Amino acid sequence: xxxxxxxxxxxxxxxxxxxxxxxxxxxxxxxxxxxxxxxxxxxxxxxxxxxxxxxxxxxxxxxxxxxxxxxxxxxxxxxxxxxxxxxxxxxxxxxxxxxxxxxxxxxxxxxxxxxxxxxxxxxxxxxxxxxxxxxxxxxxxxxxxxxxxxxxxxxxxxxxxxxxxxxxxxxxxxxxxxxxxxxxxxxxxxxxxxxxxxxxxxxxxxxxxxxxxxxxxxxxxxxxxxxxxxxxxxxxxxxxxxxxxxxxxxxxxxxxxxxxxxxxxxxxxxxxxxxxxxxxxxxxxxxxxxxxxxxxxxxxxxxxxxxxxxxxxxxxxxxxxxxxxxxxxxxxxxxxxxxxxxxxxxxxxxxxxxxxxxxxxxxxxxxxxxxxxxxxxxxxxxxxxxxxxxxxx
Amino acid sequence: xxxxxxxxxxxxxxxxxxxxxxxxxxxxxxxxxxxxxxxxxxxxxxxxxxxxxxxxxxxxxxxxxxxxxxxxxxxxxxxxxxxxxxxxxxxxxxxxxxxxxxxxxxxxxxxxxxxxxxxxxxxxxxxxxxxxxxxxxxxxxxxxxxxxxxxxxxxxxxxxxxxxxxxxxxxxxxxxxx
Numbered sequence: 001x002x003x004x005x006x007x008x009x010x011x012x013x014x015x016x017x018x019x020x021x022x023x024x025x026x027x028x029x030x031x032x033x034x035x036x037x038x039x040x041x042x043x044x045x046x047x048x049x050x051x052x053x054x055x056x057x058x059x060x061x062x063x064x065x066x067x068x069x070x071x072x073x074x075x076x077x078x079x080x081x082x083x084x085x086x087x088x089x090x091x092x093x094x095x096x097x098x099x100x101x102x103x104x105x106x107x108x109x110x111x112x113x114x115x116x117x118x119x120x121x122x123x124x125x126x127x128x129x130x131x132x133x134x135x136x137x138x139x140x141x142x143x144x145x146x147x148x149x150x151x152x153x154x155x156x157x158x159x160x161x162x163x164x165x166x167x168x169x170x171x172x173x174x175x176x177x178x179x180x181x182x183x184x185x186x187x188x189x190x191x192x193x194x195x196x197x198x199x200x201x202x203x204x205x206x207x208x209x210x211x212x213x214x215x216x217x218x219x220x221x222x223x224x225x226x227x228x229x230x231x232x233x234x235x236x237x238x239x240x241x242x243x244x245x246x247x248x249x250x251x252x253x254x255x256x257x258x259x260x261x262x263x264x265x266x267x268x269x270x271x272x273x274x275x276x277x278x279x280x281x282x283x284x285x286x287x288x289x290x291x292x293x294x295x296x297x298x299x300x301x302x303x304x305x306x307x308x309x310x311x312x313x314x315x316x317x318x319x320x321x322x323x324x325x326x327x328x329x330x331x332x333x334x335x336x337x338x339x340x341x342x343x344x345x346x347x348x349x350x351x352x353x354x355x356x357x358x359x360x361x362x363x364x365x366x367x368x369x370x371x372x373x374x375x376x377x378x379x380x381x382x383x384x385x386x387x388x389x390x391x392x393x
Numbered sequence: 394x395x396x397x398x399x400x401x402x403x404x405x406x407x408x409x410x411x412x413x414x415x416x417x418x419x420x421x422x423x424x425x426x427x428x429x430x431x432x433x434x435x436x437x438x439x440x441x442x443x444x445x446x447x448x449x450x451x452x453x454x455x456x457x458x459x460x461x462x463x464x465x466x467x468x469x470x471x472x473x474x475x476x477x478x479x480x481x482x483x484x485x486x487x488x489x490x491x492x493x494x495x496x497x498x499x500x501x502x503x504x505x506x507x508x509x510x511x512x513x514x515x516x517x518x519x520x521x522x523x524x525x526x527x528x529x530x531x532x533x534x535x536x537x538x539x540x541x542x543x544x545x546x547x548x549x550x551x552x553x554x555x556x557x558x559x560x561x562x563x564x565x566x567x568x569x570x571x
Contacts (some may be wrong), residue, residue, distance in 0.1 A: 020405030047396060058533075096532075126405075133400045151396040162531045187405075194404040356531030361396075385394060 001040050001108030003343045004382075006032045009138060020191075021131050022183045026375065032127060033377040034135060038348065038364055039384045045152045045362070052112050052282045053102060053352040053359035054318075056273075059280075060117060060264055061357070062273055064091055064124055067263045076288060077268040078304050080240050087248035087259040095258035098192075098231075099159065099357075100265075101127070103362075103372075104282075104350040107341035111281040115338070116302070117348065120236050120257050120265030122182060124351060124378055126191040128363030129155035132380045150383040153364040156195065158355035163199035165356065171228030171254045173204065178233040180207035187213040189233045196231075208234055217247040225312060236262040237305050267302045267333045289334040295321075298337050303328040303364035308374035322370050340370070347372065348379070351372060394507075423497040424553035425513055425521060431550040432496060438505070441498055449494035454511040456524070458542070460487040467543075471517040489514040493549055495523055513545060516528035521545035 009015065012034060013032040016024040026033040040049075066090040067073045079087065100119035106112035133153055141144040176193040178185035189205070196203050211227070219227050230253055232239075232392070239245040239255075240262070248255075263269065270286040277283060295301055301313040310326025317337060340347040346366040353361040367376035426432035432442035459478075460466040466475035466487040474492065479485050492515050499507035511523040525543040547554060 019402060042395075061533075129397075130402065131399050133396060136396070150394055153396040155397070156400045156530050161410040165530075165532060190405050194402055197403050198401060357533040358531045360531075 001038055001044060003036055004039055005329060006034060006139075006144065006341070009135075009142075012135075015134065016131060017208070019130060019134070020187060021126060023187055024131075029375070031375075031377055032097045032131065033366065033379050037379060038381045040108070040152070040381060041385070042150070042383055045092070045383055048106060048108075048112055049104065049352055049362065050152065050359045052314050053104075053354060054357070056102060056114055057100075057354050057357060057359065059273060059277060060119075063269065063276060064260055064263055067272065068260060070187070073085055074263070075193065076331075077263055077266045079237075079262055079266075082246070083240050083249060083259065083262075086119045087262055089262040090255075090258045090373075095254065095260065096169050097245045097261060098162055098166070099208060099259055100261075100354045100355075101125075101351045102354065104352055106350050107348075112350070112352075113284050113338045114270070114282055115284070115335075116267060117264050117269055118351075120261050121190050121233050122351075122353075123233075123306070124363050124365065125188050125353075127378045128153065128351065128353060128361055129159065130191065132363065135380045135382075136382060145382060146384075148385065151381065152383060153360075154357060155353050155361035158358055158360040159192070159195040160199045162356040163196045163201055167199060167201050168200070170256070172200060172202070173221070173225065173227060174229045174231065175204050175206045175227050176231045177206050177208045177211065177266075180209055192233075201211065203231075208232065211244075213247060213251075215243065217251050219247070219251050219253045227253050229256060231256040235305065235307070236265065267304045267306065267335075270335055271333050285336040285339055288333050288334050291363075293331060295334070299334045300337050301332055301334050303330055303332040305330070306332075309371045310373075312371050314371055315368075324369075324371050324373055342373070349376070419492045421497055421499045421507075422553040423495060423547070424551065425493055425495050425545055425547045425549045427493040432494075436498070436553055438497075438498070441496065441505055441508050445496035445508060446494055446507075448510040449512040450491060452510075452524070457488055457491070457512060458514070463487050467517070469517060470515055471519070474515045481491060493521070495545065495547075496553075498553070514542070516542075516544070521547075521549070547563050 013024060016032060018197055041056040068091045074084055099116060099122060101122035102117050103115040104112040133151065136145065136149065136151050140147055140149060166269040178189040178191050193203055193205060206221055208283060210222055212224060214220055221227055232255065236259065267287065271288050274283050274286045289301060295315050297315050297319050299315050303311045306312060306326065306328040309324045311324065311328040313321065313323040314337065315321045340349050345368050347370055348364055348366045349372045351365060352359060362381055364368035364379045364381055365372055366379050367373060424435055429446050431443050433439045436442060463475055466489060470489040474489050475487050476490055477485050478488050491512050495511045495513055497509045498505050507537040513521050513523050516522050522542040522544050
């Protein structure tokens with residue numbers, strides 16, 4: 001893994017906007033950052049990232065059956081009791097899942113370490129699947145990167161294939177929903193719908209806020225018709241806790257991601273994985289943390305439900321600490337501190353995509369801060385043979 | 394290739410259909426052979442022929458069709474095509490003979506840029522078939538159930554058929570179940 005400085009395409013902002021990637025900059029700062037990229041060897045991709053991702057995914061799925069049948073585990077994961085049976089049934093029915101992203105710490109050497117699973121509402125999908133692909137294609141056409149360059153990125157093909165595979169298992173009508181005013185979430189949910197349409201699935205969009213409920217507890221669209229399946233970019237645990245969500249177990253509406261994903265998109269899966277596979281080379285030591293014990297250097301405290309680094313507290317081995325404020329509180333976990341790849345001032349985290357059960361792509365986020373936050377820039381990557389010295393000429 | 398062969402948008406963006414293809418296109422050729430020798434005679438590529446043969450044999454031994462009785466096997470593959478296979482823990486099952494293999498070569502500038510293969514079996518009407526591309530390839534395979542077969546339209550031991558567009562579904566790796 002190495003960093004390659006590049007000149008950005010003069011027209012990249014126009015290219016982004018042409019394809020609907022309107023959140024390429026956030027608050028005037030670039031979010032998409034092609035002033036450089038990261039290069040991996042094929043061996044690094046296949047041996048150190050792709051294979052461990054599939055293995056970690058399998059290990060996580062193998063835990064689901066045990067967790068959803070274990071009241072103590074569900075309590076530790078802070079899953080509200082009224083939803084337990086519904087979640088367990090969704091697993092017994094093997095309700096289809098679509099995608100997830102695991103965040104890994106890896107700098108090109110040693111085993112990649114799992115930081116967390118984003119298995120319910122993973123974002124940065126469009127930029128990884130489409131715009132990153134187009135960036136490489138453009139740079140090859142312009143002769144900046146060699147034609148032999150590649151990218152770990154069959155996310156698009158895998159999404160269309162996955163939608164095509166599960167199409168018959170999704171109740172209709174199928175709606176895609178995200179929060180109305182989140183430009184980023186709307187972009188991501190549009191992209192999912194785009195892929196579903198390419199798989200030949202008839203589907204519609206609705207803002208989450210526009211979903212209605214009937215007197216007998218059915219969720220409905222703007223025409224008061226019952227929604228068959230809701231593909232939502234909104235945390236399951238928030239659906240559970242909002243008053244509007246109490247009808248979920250009885251409403252007959254299918255969810256994508258399915259309810260059983262609630263036990264994976266939860267930081268509590270990290271200590272459970274560690275308990276089941278202690279010492280696994282791709283796992284970091286992790287324990288449940290009630291928040292009362294004083295935190296020791298070398299540990300990171302994460303709330304069970306936290307997104308984009310919010311409320312993460314990091315106690316560096318040298319005694320310094322970092323924290324990001326945010327809205328999440330409640331029970332959490334502690335995980336052994338693992339430094340991210342460091343290039344100049346950037347700390348780089350690797351987002352490894354899983355579509356269906358296939359590890360199929362990579363998206364990198366870089367932040368000046370030790371804790372990766374929502375402001376972290378997306379930096380593209382490329383696969384190059386070991387000795388591609390021409391690039392540095 | 395580790396990336397999508399093309400990416401497309403139908404809904405997002407300025408143009409109604411934005412389809413970007415991955416250049417350059419490669420050509421793929423495919424042939425059905427009953428032996429390594431027949432394959433070499435048609436393609437002159439002994440290395441690929443042997444490799445494809447070994448891959449097909451491996452796939453056959455690991456995930457070839459299995460039947461509980463000879464009758465079930467004959468019903469699918471015909472009378473002369475079924476063999477009894479002993480199991481590790483005693484008992485036996487029936488499998489079709491590995492009657493041939495399909496070799497696909499992706500050619501780029503005269504070089505072999507990719508190779509794929511599949512075991513081939515006879516069907517009860519004397520035709521040929523191969524394991525179908527796993528429909529649920531992006532999902533873990535179920536623990537039970539027979540893999541579907543797809544008919545092969547090519548005649549055996551002929552010059553390979555050339556198609557364009559590179560590799561498709563067959564190239565996808567099945568996920569590693571645990």
